[in-house]
Amino acid sequence: MMKQLAYKIGKLSEQEQWEFDCCDSLSRDIEERILLGFVWMKLPYFDEKPYRIFNTMKEYKEWLNKEIPRYLGYNQIDD
Known part of the structure; x- marks a missing residue:
């Protein structure tokens, strides 16, 4: 190489x-x-299931805020 x-x-x-x-x-x-x-990073929060289904974007954002560590940068900032 x-x-x-x-x-x-x-x-x-x-x-x-x-x-x-x-x-x-x-x-x-x-x-x-x-x-x-x-x-390549193993992200246990995202990789633990093959997929997730949310009925609304709001549910998805709530899941992110609740389950995903802030340092990954996926959380919503509250105004």
Whole structure:
């Protein structure tokens, strides 16, 4: 897969790090970019059942607010 190893010694400026990361990502073929572009996470709240059915959007939002941890970002913000 990854054909070359590139590294820099010392601390890079933010601009240098950005350029280095861009060059590094452009050196990969499309399959590597796709493979590295996805982060697979097991979400026990969503993955515990194959599907859920809600009669209304309100029911769905209530379920999200009640069951899903806030850090996942699916909760509704109360005004």
